Amino acid sequence: MALDVLEAIRAAEKEAEQIIQKAEEDAKKIIEEAKRKAMEEEKKIVEEAKKKVDGMMNAAVKEAEEEIKKIETETKDKIEKLAKSAEGRLPDAVNLIVRTITGGVL
Amino acid sequence: MSEEEKIKKIRDRIIAQAKKKADEIINEAEREAKRIIEEAISEAKHKAEVILRRGVEESQAYKRRKIAEATLKWRIEYIKSREKFIEEVFRKANEELQNLVRTDKYRKVIKNLILDALNVLGSGEYEVIIAGDTAVSIDLNEIARLSKEKLGIDVKLSMASERVRSMGGVIVRTKDLSFVVDNTFEARLKRMYEPLRVQVARMLFK
Numbered sequence: 001m002a003l004d005v006l007e008a009i010r011a012a013e014k015e016a017e018q019i020i021q022k023a024e025e026d027a028k029k030i031i032e033e034a035k036r037k038a039m040e041e042e043k044k045i046v047e048e049a050k051k052k053v054d055g056m057m058n059a060a061v062k063e064a065e066e067e068i069k070k071i072e073t074e075t076k077d078k079i080e081k082l083a084k085s086a087e088g089r090l091p092d093a094v095n096l097i098v099r100t101i102t103g104g105v106l
Numbered sequence: 107m108s109e110e111e112k113i114k115k116i117r118d119r120i121i122a123q124a125k126k127k128a129d130e131i132i133n134e135a136e137r138e139a140k141r142i143i144e145e146a147i148s149e150a151k152h153k154a155e156v157i158l159r160r161g162v163e164e165s166q167a168y169k170r171r172k173i174a175e176a177t178l179k180w181r182i183e184y185i186k187s188r189e190k191f192i193e194e195v196f197r198k199a200n201e202e203l204q205n206l207v208r209t210d211k212y213r214k215v216i217k218n219l220i221l222d223a224l225n226v227l228g229s230g231e232y233e234v235i236i237a238g239d240t241a242v243s244i245d246l247n248e249i250a251r252l253s254k255e256k257l258g259i260d261v262k263l264s265m266a267s268e269r270v271r272s273m274g275g276v277i278v279r280t281k282d283l284s285f286v287v288d289n290t291f292e293a294r295l296k297r298m299y300e301p302l303r304v305q306v307a308r309m310l311f312k
Binding site: 004005008009011012013015016017019020022023024026027028030031033034035037038039041042043044045046048049050052053056057059060061063064065067068071072075078079082083085086089090092093094096097098100101102103104 | 109112113116117120121123124125127128129131132134135136138139140142143145146147149150151153154155157158160161162164165166168169172173176177180181183184187188191194195196198199202203206215218219221222275289291294295298302305306309310311312
């Protein structure tokens, strides 16, 4: 009878060992899965940020291009206006130089 | 209690303890898993913040740099166009001065430039060199008289035998060359370039 008891205890202990071993294996899997998920999440968050940065850079390029175009147009207008007004004053300016160089004769 | 029931009770207790320990192991693993994920997310958020902050700075810096480059480029273009007009005025003035030496007015110009030189030199004896390819006959005695009348300067003038390579104008000098007033067009243009440039710019772009 005592032998039966010992055997039953040994069997129960073996079963208990298996339960714990299984739990340890499951725990290992949970950790591995968590690590995988952590990497995935990290990658996702970082990639999202990089994507936002790409968007910002694209927007900056576009804004800069628009501003540059505006500067170009404004300056060309300014140069055109300058040319128009200067063109009419050019003969007087030539006379000024000639008059000064010739000692005020002309 | 029967012997069988006692064995079952012992077995159940061993299994129950094992299950409890297994639950603890799993619970601990789940806590650790949660911690790993939370930590990774927090770290990733921090990295993302750094990336975004740098992104904002870099994109704004890019925009500022490109706009500054364009502003400078077009500012230079504008200045160049102004310069082009100023240079055009000087080019045309040069043309007119070149043409002037072939006109009747040139004689008057020469007289004026000699008087201007005498005004600088004061009384004395001087040589006059008339520049330009065109031969101009100048009455130096008349100029000496005008010098006395208008400037109160007594001078004796003679024509130097040498020629000077120039567009036009005169050189008035002492015979020993210790005093020379170069009133050739080129020399006057060179001397007066800066103030003339300012006046021309004012006139053109007022």
